[in-house]
Amino acid sequence: MSGLEVRGLQVAFGEREVLHGVDLTVEPGAITGLVGESGSGKSLTALAALGLLPRGARVNGGEILLDGKLLVAQRVDAAGSVRGSGIAMIFQSPRAALDPLLRAGRQVERVLRRRGMSRWDASERMLSLLSSLGMQDARQVARLYPHELSGGMCQRVVIAMAIASEPRVLLADEPTTALDVTVQAEILDLLDELRERTGMGTLLISHDLSVVAERCSVMSVMREGRIVDHGQTADVLRNPQQPFTADLVRDLLVTS
Numbered sequence: 296m297s298g299l300e301v302r303g304l305q306v307a308f309g310e311r312e313v314l315h316g317v318d319l320t321v322e323p324g325a326i327t328g329l330v331g332e333s334g335s336g337k338s339l340t341a342l343a344a345l346g347l348l349p350r351g352a353r354v355n356g357g358e359i360l361l362d363g364k365l366l367v368a369q370r371v372d373a374a375g376s377v378r379g380s381g382i383a384m385i386f387q388s389p390r391a392a393l394d395p396l397l398r399a400g401r402q403v404e405r406v407l408r409r410r411g412m413s414r415w416d417a418s419e420r421m422l423s424l425l426s427s428l429g430m431q432d433a434r435q436v437a438r439l440y441p442h443e444l445s446g447g448m449c450q451r452v453v454i455a456m457a458i459a460s461e462p463r464v465l466l467a468d469e470p471t472t473a474l475d476v477t478v479q480a481e482i483l484d485l486l487d488e489l490r491e492r493t494g495m496g497t498l499l500i501s502h503d504l505s506v507v508a509e510r511c512s513v514m515s516v517m518r519e520g521r522i523v524d525h526g527q528t529a530d531v532l533r534n535p536q537q538p539f540t541a542d543l544v545r546d547l548l549v550t551s
């Protein structure tokens with residue numbers, strides 16, 4: 296199968312297992328939603344796929360495949376490097392993902408240079424990436440340091456870095472949580488447009504069911520380290536299989 300497949304993933308911090316056999320699929324050209332309460336294991340699942348589990352965490356079981364190729368086998372140490380493997384991630388806190396001492400443009404260029412681009416080409420490509428992400432004055436933004444950027448701008452720079460590597464799968468961990476509603480919609484439109492244009496598969500992690508309901512064709516619901524509901528988004532919302540999902544859907548109906 297093509298795309299990203301997580302099968303039976305178990306992750307533990309020491310003796311404490313926090314992911315108890317997670318199954319998740321991100322198909323090319325589709326946006327898969329992953330929702331669940333705080334601490335349910337959404338970020339850990341994505342980090343495991345990238346080989347970037349936090350210190351002290353290890354994969355105890357299961358496997359992760361990209362286009363049918365094994366990425367993280369059982370008992371492979373958490374720090375295994377799968378970067379440059381075709382998966383990119385937008386981290387939950389964009390500002391923290393940026394180097395505070397480096398101008399925004401340089402950080403995007405650095406990703407491109409690592410892919411073997413010349414300084415000149417990287418600079419041109421960086422500017423066109425920032426422009427394509429809705430920055431009117433990309434040249435000026437590129438010269439700013441992270442602390443000089445608004446939340447929305449920070450998020451765009453982080454997205455530019457993620458897509459600079461032309462990933463086949465993008466893991467977007469709460470890409471819009473810190474942003475106001477208008478900017479949130481703009482960023483989600485961007486991701487949608489990218490998916491359409493490049494056929495990139497996207498995992499959209501959110502605790503906000505309304506975002507997932509609107510943007511994702513398929514969705515999974517996570518709770519306490521397990522996937523408790525999964526399917527076509529419309530089906531999951533219409534006919535939740537778990538009391539937990541039914542509660543989420545009820546909350547959504549109340550607040551919208």
Ligand SMILES: Nc1ncnc2c1ncn2[C@@H]1O[C@H](COP(=O)(O)OP(=O)(O)OP(=O)(O)O)[C@@H](O)[C@H]1O
Pocket residue numbers: 308313331332333334335336337338339340349350351387502
């Ligand atoms: N560095 C760490 N050390 C110990 N336990 C951790 C660490 N990071 C995460 N955990 C534990 O793993 C579980 C899953 O965490 P994770 O960050 O994946 O949750 P999440 O679903 O992304 O939550 P949120 O919606 O708040 O981002 C939690 O119970 C958390 O306590």
Ligand SMILES: [Mg+2]
Pocket residue numbers: 337338339387468
């Ligand atoms: Mg998280």
